[in-house]
Amino acid sequence: MAEEAEERASGDTVSVTKPASEDIVIKVPDVELLVDGFGFMPEDAKLPRKSKQSSKSLTEQSVHDSCASSTNIDIVRRYTWVTKNRMTVQIITYGATITTIKVPDKKGVPDDVVAGFDTLEEYFQPSNPYFGATIGRYANYIREGTAVVKPSGRVYMLSQNRGHNHYNGGRVGFDKVNWRSYVNGNKVVMSHISERFNEGYPGTVMAQITFEVSCDNTIKIEMKCTTSEPTIVNLSSALYFNLAGHHAGPEQMYEHIITINADKFTPTNDEGLVTGEKNVVGGTVFDFRVPRVLRAMLPKVPMGGFDVNYCITQGTEQDLTFQARALHPVTGRVVEVYSNQPGMQFYTGNLLPDPDKIVEELEGEEEAQEEDVKEESDSESESSANGEEAVEESKGKKSYGYVPLIGKKGTYYKKHGLFCLMPQNYPDAVNHKNFPISVLNPGEVYVHKIQYKFGLLLGKYV
Template identity: 70%
Template sequence: MGDAGEDKETAASGDTEIEKPETEPKPPPEPEPKPPDVELFVDGFGFMPKSKTKDDRRRSSLFAKTRSSHKDNHEDHGEQSPCASSTNIDIVRRYTWKTKNRMTVQVITYGATITAISVPDRKGVPDDVLAGFDTLEEYFQPRNPYFGATIGRYANVIRDATIMVRPSGRLYMISNNKGHHHYNGGYVGFDKVNWHSYVSGLKVIMTHVSERFHEGYPGTVMCQVTFEVTCDNTLKIEMKCTTSEPTVINMSNAPFFNLAGHHTGADLMMDHIFTINADKFTAVDEDGLVTGERKVVGGTAYDFRVPRVLRAMMPKIPMGGYDINYCVTRGTDQDLAFQARVLHPLTGRVLEVYSNQPGMQFYTGNLLPDPDKIVEPLPAEPEEDVEENENSEMSSEKSSVLGEDEEGDEREGRKSYGYIPLLGKKGTMYKRHGLFCLMPQNYPDAVNNKNFPNSVLNPGEEYIHRMQYKFGILLGKYV
């Protein structure tokens, strides 16, 4: 009875002790933050030398006087305005995307160039499948075959370096950097300038202003290239242009691939299986220039409408490899159309190309250095005869011993003989038929062929080129 009374008094006084559980319940653990599907990093790749910003490359004689006087005027007035051109930027920036599916893509602002694309094979081992160089200085070399660069104003060849801009009917002479013809934008195309750049979310947007009569083109053109990498291992590129007066535009990008790895060479390159969505191609003459005729691929070695192994098709090509524009099969109102599919059976890597352009250039690295073709050096001759010999050599049949840009040495007034290796990333020697290129584009020389798709851009209009390089893996065995 006494204990019960004490308990009541204790309870009344409010000093009772409440038994606590031995262990307090722990709060639920916070979920670990999920890694983002895509990450974007920015760093520096190098600095533009002053010689590049001054743009002192040699040009054709037609533009030598006008360019030199133009340059003198700018030197008299001091440095150019930052708004005049994007070539006065000193820092070359590099942007790197990494996806949760182990894809890595790198782009630099010099030439709006794709420098690396690393994707996994069927075993999950990533490897770089894009050709390129380790340093910025190597991208400056004249033998650089436009590796991964943005091409403009006009990709591919324009015959006789003349354009007739319709409907005005005005005739313009543009720079002739490939013999008597114009090639990939001229001596200083979009691939040789440092672009302005900024980041918007996971997109990298690069801009450049091409001044009026640069390389002979009419109109001041404002260009924008947007790069984006998505979590499904797709590289998306969008190119836009506006102009101040009627001009021609045909922008593209020139990535050189080998799905077995950029370093593996011609042996594994021949194992690729190609499918190209085109029933016609633009015929070319002996010089590789389009004739204006579109031929049917059926019954020819250009027929890739069904998957074909490159090793079986290459011997059928008399030109030593593919360098041809395909007329892509498209729907009437179709925007992005499937253009090509490439499979490497050993690694299982698959590449699909989509674009809204009517054509696609297929190239198998025919002019990359060929170690099997050795030319003996000619004996030294008097200086008086040098010019005559060089002129005859320039008009003779092209040789692949000088690499992709053999005209570069000829422009400088000297001729080289023998195998000269082209060193790329991590000491890789890029050789003939060791890489392939798929370039969505308008038809070559479309401005001078009325039956080709329109390539003239007028004021108030907007040129838009969308393309996608989509990578995947074939897990099963290809039959």
């Protein structure tokens, strides 16, 4: 010890060897981002249409017609975030789709709370009702597929993929293309170029979406668009929730307590098209300004469930606004939705397969019946890119029966088993002067921000 003290006094250093275990400190990141592959895009995104084909070839064509890769990317990538609070989020580049959101309940047990499929091929099927996908160029309906774009006043005819109307971007919307992607820190940035007159829309649109998951179990989405000429843009995210677990079904969905920050809603006609009016929610079944249990509210809705756009109450020049909250008292899971958009579509899965309406098809009549359906409506059956219409119109006929929709881990998704809270502009806003502006001009940037904040209610809800 004396020699050590003399060395220090003389200015010489004394090397002290510490155990290796004390030097190595492993820091666990708050959020970890992983990348892998989810599948490959079909070699032929489009196949030539034929007037007559067998049921097998019709199925194959439906798969190919329901997807495209305008960016010439073959690999569908999957990005996975894992937070220190035991949340897991997965997103694939096909359709910029959120496939998984696992969050813990009040006992700490994680479960997947959004609907989806296990394989890429299942996302291609026409019966996929946009599970978790990014919707564009224009979410929701445009009446008769007609858009009058101002200030020029030119009339554009968009593709008609739900009856005579345009719905959720058309036959091959943003949900059916494989997006380019790259990682920027903890963020994933996806981009897609929608060419001029794609699905009938004017202008070439460059779209970019940034996904981020924070350690406080918040999913942040920012959508941006620019255009080469005046066009209409209205993007949204079609997440189908059940906070009891995507597999929990209608019984647990009925237990959700919903709050929506809206004083008005846009009423619709029998076809689901907005009338152009804005009605007050007070005194109606659409009033969710105070928390209400779905079990008590659903039987009061004349159309068999909610499928309505709410006019969100926003402050002057307010950016992110609280739009809605959903709470499942049994598990304690809570999700809050924030956005900068003026509207939000609340949908309770009314058109998902109803198990009470499943009918068996006679084996001997299968080919003849399929041929009859083919002759009756060739384009309709091929272009049913929205899963709900495919079930209702092509599979809902006597020749097909009502086929169940099977999702992740063999889950049967049923009517009223899931619900959507979709921030958006108003439906058909381009054709109603009293609705918010939906036209994007060259030099402008369309910006849509969404945040899904997940949490827990640890106490008892009264």
